[in-house]
Amino acid sequence: MIIKAIVHKAEEGGYWAEVPALPGCVTQAETMDEIRANLQEAIHGWLEAGNPESPASKDDQILELAV
Secondary structure, rough: OOOEEEEEEEEOOOOOEEEEEEEOOOOEEEOHHHHHHHHHHHHHHHHHOOOOOOOOOOOOOOOOOOE
């Protein structure tokens, strides 16, 4: 899967990045190498948080779709 991120230079130095396809998925770092690593971690965390292991109640269902 390819996910695009927008990397911004921070006013105080370093960088911050956002992933438009994943609302609220943001990170920051001092170098471009660090921002790449932090983005990987942030994206994986965002995707895991959106994939609960069990439904909220016995009447709920989890439906997985390939896109």
